[in-house]
Amino acid sequence: MKACIRCKYLTKEDKCPLCGSETSENWRGFLIILDPINSEIARKIKVDCKGKYALSVK
Amino acid sequence: MIFAIRTTTGQEKNVAEFLASRAEKEKIDIYSILATEDLKGYILVEAPNKGAVEDLVRKTFKVKGIVPGEISIDELEHLLSPTKIIESIDKGDVVELVAGPFKGEKAIVTRVDKHKEEITLELMEAAVPIPITVGIEQVKIVSKNQ
Numbered sequence: 001m002k003a004c005i006r007c008k009y010l011t012k013e014d015k016c017p018l019c020g021s022e023t024s025e026n027w028r029g030f031l032i033i034l035d036p037i038n039s040e041i042a043r044k045i046k047v048d049c050k051g052k053y054a055l056s057v058k
Numbered sequence: 059m060i061f062a063i064r065t066t067t068g069q070e071k072n073v074a075e076f077l078a079s080r081a082e083k084e085k086i087d088i089y090s091i092l093a094t095e096d097l098k099g100y101i102l103v104e105a106p107n108k109g110a111v112e113d114l115v116r117k118t119f120k121v122k123g124i125v126p127g128e129i130s131i132d133e134l135e136h137l138l139s140p141t142k143i144i145e146s147i148d149k150g151d152v153v154e155l156v157a158g159p160f161k162g163e164k165a166i167v168t169r170v171d172k173h174k175e176e177i178t179l180e181l182m183e184a185a186v187p188i189p190i191t192v193g194i195e196q197v198k199i200v201s202k203n204q
Contacts, residue, residue, distance in 0.1 A: 005166055025076075028095055029092075029093075029094045029095065029096075030093040031090060031091070031092045031093075032071070032075070032078040032091040032092075033089075033090045034078060034081055034082065034090060034091070035088070035090070038089050039090045039104055040060075040089075040104065040131045041060075041089070041090045041092065041104055041134070041138065042089070042090060044134075045138055046130060048138055049161060055094060055137070055138060058099060058175065
């Protein structure tokens with residue numbers, strides 16, 4: 001899996017399906033957001049879309 | 059509310075994915091699931107109450123148990139925003155090379171390229187100081203420049 005360098009969304013594509021930025025294979029941390037409205041973690045990392053995210057991308 | 063659950067070391071991401079698909083399939087109220095390399099053998103699950111987490115891990119051989127007590131969001135600050143090593147390295151610092159042909163050698167940082175995440179070094183024990191440029195993952199900080 002690859003992570004978007006801007007929004008950290010995890011995808012198999014070379015371009016992020018959410019923001020269109022490039023993706024990188026070098027990422028750490030694995031976060032699955034199931035309910036972005038109620039999740040405090042989602043609010044903390046400013047994510048408002050359901051899905052899988054990396055915590056840091058290089 | 060955030061709870062920690064114990065799992066097999068090295069399987070954190072797989073178990074997180076398994077639990078996420080189970081939560082969706084069985085419509086269990088789970089807000090988020092976090093697996094990080096800094097917390098080996100544990101996964102963090104955010105849910106409205108402990109009952110939801112108990113429902114989620116029931117009858118799964120992959121989970122070894124729920125850690126008693128809950129975690130506040132403030133305690134996760136350092137996990138959610140990991141500071142990059144490049145931010146903490148400065149010109150003049152002494153580093154040790156941990157990979158590559160100069161593994162084990164100590165060197166002084168002469169230049170830091172934050173954008174490329176590369177640093178330029180001068181080996182301390184070399185007779186002639188030749189600048190070498192390496193990736194940030196190849197060094198560890200030994201001492202900071204005072």
